[in-house]
Amino acid sequence: MTQKEAYQCEKYMKRNRESIVRVGDFLIDVPALLSPFHLDCWNCRAVHGATCCEDGQPYAVDHWQIPVIEEELSAISARLEDPRERDNWSDRGIWEPGQPPGTIRTRHGDCLFFQEIGGRYGCAIHAYAEAEGSDLFRLKPISCQLYPIDLIDTGSGILFTAVTPETSSFSRWGTDYLEHFYCASLERRKLARHLDDTAFAVDGYRPAYEWNLPLLRYLLKEQANPVESMLAEQSRARTLRDGIGTTVAL
Template sequence: MTQPGFLFTGTPLELTDGEAYHLRKYWKKGRQAHSIQSLAAFDVDVDLDALRTLVQLDCANCHLAHVASCCEGGFPFPPAAELLPVLDEHLDGIAALLPLDVIRHLLRKGLYERHLETAGHRTIGTFDGNCNFCIVEKNGPACMAHRYALQSDLNPMSVKPLSCLLYPLDLIYSEEDGRTLLTALTERTAAFSRWGPDYRLDYLCANVELRENLASADSPNIRENLPPDVFAPDSYRPAYVEGRQLLTELYGAPFYDELHTLIQGGRRP
C-alpha cells in the first residue's frame, strides 16, 4: 500500500520522498514541542523561526537589490485544476501589457506547457527562458498578471495562481489526516518548502539577516551597496503579517484574527 503523501496547496504537485521525510520529522517535533498548534483544519507553525520570521515583499524595488527577480529563469508552479479558469478569464487584459513577440508566441504555442519538473502538469509556459508573464524592467513587479491586477483595481488573488502569491508562506496538505501545515520559508523549513533554500540565499525578501550583513552574501544575484531605503531592515514584518491580505482572502478575517491571537500567545475564544 502506498503511504499517504503531501500536497503543496494550490498545485497538483506532491512533495518528493525526500521533502516528505523532512516534513514528517519537522511536523512531529513541532507538535510535541507545541510550536505547531491546532487552528481549525490547520496546524499552525507559531515558532519564532516560522510564521514570525521577518520578511519584506518589496517587488517594486526587486531589481535594485537583485540581478534577477524570482520570476525570471523558469516557469511557475502548475496551478491546481480549479485555478486554471482564473488565468483564462483575465488573459486578454494581461496580454495588453505584454510585448508583441510574447503575444505572437502565445498565439502560436498557447499559454500552458507541460514539464518533467512539474510531473507533466500544465503550467504557464515560458518565452526566452522566463515565465510568459515576466517582463523585466527597472521597476516591478515584473509579473504582468500582478501589474494588470493592480492597474485594474483587482485583488491579485483573482488573477494570479495561488503559488505565485504565497511566498514566503507555505501551505502543505497531509493526505493522511486531512490537515494543512501553515508555515513559512526559513532555514529549517527549506528542506521541504516549495521554495527551497535558494530563495533565502539569492533574495533578501525572506532573509533580514542577509540584508543586515550584505558582505556575507555568497550569491551573485544580490547587489552590493544598496541604498538604505531598499529592503530597509526596519521595514521587515512577520511573515504572517506580510501575508495578512492573502490569508484573509483565503480563509476569512475571523481565521486571521484567531491566527494572530494564537501566534501572540493569547487565548482564543
C-alpha cells in the same frame, strides 16, 4: 515530503507544540508566521541579478483558475510594453501544448508572464492586478503566491508555516532563500551597507503571514479573522518584547 523531511517536521512540531495552534484542519505555526520578510520583488533583479520568477514556469494553475486568467488575458496583454510579446501571446496562446491543462508556456526560458514593466522585471499578472485593483488571489498562480508560506500535510493536519532556519530542513523552499536573498533575512540585510536604503528597506520587513493574507483568508475562511487577530496581537507583543527586553510567551 521525503522520509527524512517528514522526520525533521515531526521533531519540529514536537519542539514547538505549545506555539502551534490548531484551527480546523490547519496547524498555525505562530513563531514561523511572525518571522520577518520583505518581498521587495521590484528590486530583486537589480540587487540579486535574477528573481525567483526566472528560468521556468510555475506549477500548472488549478482548473478553476484557467477561465479566470483567460477572461482577463486581453487586458493583461494590453499592458505589455513590447508589441512583439502581445503578438506572441495572441498567435500562440499562453498554455504549453502537450502539458497538463493550466501549464503556462515559457518564452526565452522564463514564465510567459515574466515581463519588463516600467523598466523593471516582474509578473505581468501581479502588475495588472495591482494597477486595476483586481483580486490578485484569483488571478495569480497559487504556487507563485505561496512564498514564504509553506503548507505541509503532516497526517494530523495541514501545517501552515513559513520558511525559517528551523523549518528549512523540511520546507519546499529549503535554505536557498535564507542564505542568498535579502527578502528572507533581515539580519543579513542590516549588514548590506552597499545597498541603497530603498532596496529591501529595513523598515519594510513584515511578518510572513502579512505577505499572504489573501491565501490565509481563502484557506481559513470564517476562521481567518480570529487567526489574523491572534497573529497581529502576537506580532505586537514580539515588537514590545524586542523593544524593551521583556519576554512574552507565545
